[in-house]
Amino acid sequence: MEFFQEFCAVISHSNLTETIHDIWVHSPKAAAAALPGQFVNIKVKGFFLRRPISICEVSSDALRLVFEERGEGTKALGGIMPGDGLDVLGPLGNRGFSTDKYESAILVGGGIGTPPLKFCRNSLNKSAAVLGFRNEAQVIMAGEFANVQVCTDDGSRGHHGNIKKPLEKFLKTGSYEAVFACGPKPMLRAVVALAEKYNVPVEISLEERMACGVGACLGCTCKTVVGNTASYPRVCKDGPVFDGKAAVLC
Amino acid sequence: MLSTTFLGVNFKNPIIAASGTYGYGREYESIIPLETLGGISVKGTTLLPRSGNKPPRIAETPSGMLNSVGLQNPGVDAFIKNDLPYLRSKDIAVIANISGNTPDEYAELARKLDIPGVDIIEVNISCPNIREGGKSFGADPKAAGAVTAAVKAAAGKPVMVKLTPNVTSIVEIAKAVEAAGADALSLINTLTAMRIDIKTKKPILGNNTGGLSGPAIFPVAVRMVYEASRAVKIPVCGMGGIETPEDAIEIMMAGAACVQIGAAIFRDAYAPKKIVDGLGEYCTENGLKNISEIVGSVKFNERDNQW
Numbered sequence: 001m002e003f004f005q006e007f008c009a010v011i012s013h014s015n016l017t018e019t020i021h022d023i024w025v026h027s028p029k030a031a032a033a034a035l036p037g038q039f040v041n042i043k044v045k046g047f048f049l050r051r052p053i054s055i056c057e058v059s060s061d062a063l064r065l066v067f068e069e070r071g072e073g074t075k076a077l078g079g080i081m082p083g084d085g086l087d088v089l090g091p092l093g094n095r096g097f098s099t100d101k102y103e104s105a106i107l108v109g110g111g112i113g114t115p116p117l118k119f120c121r122n123s124l125n126k127s128a129a130v131l132g133f134r135n136e137a138q139v140i141m142a143g144e145f146a147n148v149q150v151c152t153d154d155g156s157r158g159h160h161g162n163i164k165k166p167l168e169k170f171l172k173t174g175s176y177e178a179v180f181a182c183g184p185k186p187m188l189r190a191v192v193a194l195a196e197k198y199n200v201p202v203e204i205s206l207e208e209r210m211a212c213g214v215g216a217c218l219g220c221t222c223k224t225v226v227g228n229t230a231s232y233p234r235v236c237k238d239g240p241v242f243d244g245k246a247a248v249l250c
Numbered sequence: 251m252l253s254t255t256f257l258g259v260n261f262k263n264p265i266i267a268a269s270g271t272y273g274y275g276r277e278y279e280s281i282i283p284l285e286t287l288g289g290i291s292v293k294g295t296t297l298l299p300r301s302g303n304k305p306p307r308i309a310e311t312p313s314g315m316l317n318s319v320g321l322q323n324p325g326v327d328a329f330i331k332n333d334l335p336y337l338r339s340k341d342i343a344v345i346a347n348i349s350g351n352t353p354d355e356y357a358e359l360a361r362k363l364d365i366p367g368v369d370i371i372e373v374n375i376s377c378p379n380i381r382e383g384g385k386s387f388g389a390d391p392k393a394a395g396a397v398t399a400a401v402k403a404a405a406g407k408p409v410m411v412k413l414t415p416n417v418t419s420i421v422e423i424a425k426a427v428e429a430a431g432a433d434a435l436s437l438i439n440t441l442t443a444m445r446i447d448i449k450t451k452k453p454i455l456g457n458n459t460g461g462l463s464g465p466a467i468f469p470v471a472v473r474m475v476y477e478a479s480r481a482v483k484i485p486v487c488g489m490g491g492i493e494t495p496e497d498a499i500e501i502m503m504a505g506a507a508c509v510q511i512g513a514a515i516f517r518d519a520y521a522p523k524k525i526v527d528g529l530g531e532y533c534t535e536n537g538l539k540n541i542s543e544i545v546g547s548v549k550f551n552e553r554d555n556q557w
Contacts, residue, residue, distance in 0.1 A: 003280050005519045048464050048517060049310045073310070089519065209308040209454075211315060212516045216277040217270065218293070218322045219308040232301045232322060237277070 003214070004029045005089045010082050011062055016140040019069040020112065021078045028061040030090050036119040037096025037180075037205055037241040040065065041213035043087035047073045052210050052236070054116035054182070055091060063088070066115035066140070092213050093240045097203055099123035102177040106130065106170045106200075107145065108163055108191050110183020114141050116205060120180050121145055128170045132163040132187065164190050171198040178203065180241075185249045192244040202244035208235045223248040251533045252526065252541050254288065256485060256508050257408035257433050259369045261288035261343050263526050264541060265498065268489050268512035269294050269347035269372065269412075270319065274333035275340065281519045286526060289343035291372050291436075291510060292333070296349050297359060299325040304456040309445045314464025314491065315513055316443050318457035321349055326362050338367035345410070347372040353400035364406035371407045373397060373432075376414030376439035388414040388439075391426035398430035410434040410487060415467070415474055416442050424478040435478055436487040436510065438471045463513040465491045472504045479505025479546060493521060495528020505546040 004027075011024040030040065034055050040063065041050040051073050056064040069075040080086065097120050099105075104126035107117040114131050118141060121127050129145035136156035142148055149166040150158030159166050170176060171194060181191040182205040195202035208220035215237025222239070224231050224246040233239065252263035266289040267275075274292050275284045284290065302322025309316040324332070326348075337344045346363045348371060350356040360371050375388035375397050387393045394411070401409050411427045413420065415438040424435055440461025445454045453459070471490025479486040488506025492498055493514040501509055514521040529541050538544070 005281055043517065047310065048313060048315055048513075049308070050517065087518075209306040211308045211317065211513070212271070212277070214277045214280075214519075216273040217308075217317070217516065218273075218302065218319045219317055221302060221305065221307070221319075221322060230301070 002033055003090050003092055004033075005087065006030065008086050008088045010080050010084045010086055012082055013080055016066065017138060019078070020066065020140055021069075022064070022066045023080060024059075024062045024064050025086050025088060026061060027063050027088055030088060031058040031061055031063050034058050034063065034091040035096045036099045036123050037116060038091040038093040039116075039213075039240060040088050040090030041092060041210070042077065042089070044073045044077050046076060049073075049211055050089060050213060051077060052092075052207070052213055054205070055119055056115035057119045057122055066112075068112040089213060092236060094237055095239055095241050097180045097205070097241050098178065102201075104176045105178040105180050106167065106176045108167055108179060108181040108183065108187070110163070110187040111138065113181070113183030113187075113205070116182050117180060118144055126176070128176060130163045130166045130170065132183065133157075162190065163187060164194060167191065167194055171195070171200060176200070179244075181205070181244070188244070189249050192249070195244060203241050204244040204247060205241045206235050206239055206247065210236055212236070251539070252288075252529055254508055254540075254542055256487070257370055257410065259343050259408070261508060262341070263288040263529065264502070264508035265522055265526050265529070266291055266343075266345065266487070266508055266510045267515070267522065268510035269345075269374070270317075271512040271515055274329070275337050275342075278515065278519055282523050285341050286523050287342060288508070289345055289369075290337065291345040291347050292329070292337070293323055294321045294347045294349050294374050295323050295326050295329050295359065296321060297326055297355055299323065299328065306454060306456055307460070309454040309460065311443070311445065311462065311464070311466060314462055314466035315516075316445060316455060316460035316462055317440070318455045318460035320457060326359055330362065330365065334365075334367045343369045345370045345372045347374055347412070349374045350397075353397045356397050357400040357404035360401045360405035360407070360409070368407055371401065371405050371409050372436060373401050373409060373411045374439070376412050376416075388423070389417050391422050394423050395426040395430035398427045398432050402431035408433040410436050412439055413437040413478070414439045415470055415490070420474045420478050421481040424482050428482040428484050432484060434485045434487060435482065436489065437478060438467065438474050438490040441467055441470065463491065465493055467491045468497060472501055475501055475506050476504040476548065492525070493517075495525050495532060498525050498529060499532060499544060502541070502544050503546070503548045505548075507542065507545050
């Protein structure tokens with residue numbers, strides 16, 4: 001795994017919702033090395049720990065990062081302006097989505113789990129997307145995916161309800177080789193169950209509170225079970241993407 | 251200018267990666283060569299593999315962080331087979347950090363690690379994150395002495411005992427460990443701490459409590475290194491919240507012969523290099539032949555009540 005710690009200039013900043021920010025940062029080395037599913041760990045002035053943020057997509061010399069204000073640190077990060085510098089550690093994660101292994105996939109995103117799937121979309125020959133949000137005001141990036149079905153909990157946009165029915169519809173077509181998902185754990189559980197029902201490989205991106213982001217501190221361990229063997233891999237270094245059938249989602 | 255002999259082992263500089271923050275040495279190679287450091291204290295190792303505590307294991311605090319990893323490690327045999335050869339191939343002093351549930355377990359670990367490639371044994375009697383062993387040994391002078399004596403009787407390598415700050419008198423523990431035969435002390439481990447999510451009323455850490463590290467604990471480390479190093483004749487390795495060359499100089503002035511860097515690397519992967527470079531510059535600027543000249547050089551104010 002090759003990664004860098006670079007001081008990068010923010011190229012642009014816009015808001016997708018009141019609390020979801022969309023930034024491009026000039027980071028040629030990280031952009032050249034990044035793969036779908038990887039993340040960066042960003043230093044925020046005034047906070048001790050870096051903030052792990054998934055890579056939404058890359059250009060030849062820049063990274064696009066879409067993040068939500070979850071606490072004080074990401075709120076402070078949301079105040080970043082074009083021209084500001086950002087200390088970026090990455091790209092991190094030894095295992096991303098297997099866009100090199102599959103030509104096609106159904107991408108399932110829940111809320112702020114949506115951004116990293118854009119990188120998958122760019123790397124696949126064919127994809128469909130099922131994106132779930134609380135309501136219309138929270139919908140982000142829907143226009144950036146192919147064959148997209150938006151779902152909202154309150155029915156204010158697209159399918160009324162969670163991602164299960166639209167996902168099953170795409171699975172039934174049998175024309176996608178894999179499912180890639182990122183979002184809250186209840187959603188991931190449902191995605192894995194459906195993928196198993198249709199016997200389609202499923203990969204999920206996990207998140208956990210992190211310190212180092214590079215595998216040194218063992219702060220972000222998750223649990224996987226294959227056969228009878230339990231393992232405790234690091235989300236940051238051994239993931240953040242895992243085989244959905246092996247990951248223990250509790 | 252920076253080379254230091256500590257417990258008979260040559261360190262090309264006195265800066266050492268602290269146990270639990272640098273894995274087994276591979277993780278940061280992409281950014282800075284491991285050999286930038288004088289030494290590495292490897293991830294705490296136990297006789298059998300441990301899966302550690304349930305998550306979350308990390309919580310942030312102002313100027314620091316809590317962790318409750320709980321000594322997740324693959325066990326000493328896996329360390330010897332999979333990680334030690336890599337460390338041996340590097341020009342760096344290797345400190346094997348061990349934890350056990352009983353003095354006998356510590357002794358067995360020390361015996362297993364009496365092999366080429368291991369330079370020093372660091373005895374962790376201070377992990378705040380495991381229920382058994384560790385913590386209770388470190389807080390009780392008799393138990394701390396018993397573990398130290400058991401390891402000394404078994405070890406072929408110099409033995410450094412890592413102390414917890416979660417005690418009333420660091421001097422009492424330091425003296426007990428010295429009397430039991432320790433070759434050096436390292437301190438401080440993390441301070442036991444807790445954060446609560448006020449929305450859920452639950453502690454943030456899955457283990458409820460964890461160990462506080464980072465700049466928040468640095469002044470505590472300086473005070474305890476000063477107290478312990480004055481109380482014993484054996485050398486002291488200082489750690490706790492060191493982030494800058496100035497911090498390293500300060501804790502050396504307090505009495506640390508060498509310095510471990512921990513959580514600082516999470517914030518800045520170049521921190522160890524900046525500290526090593528900064529110590530070199532300090533020597534040049536101050537006309538020192540060797541950085542060791544500053545160890546314990548703090549000049550105390552006279553405590554005169556008649557001011």
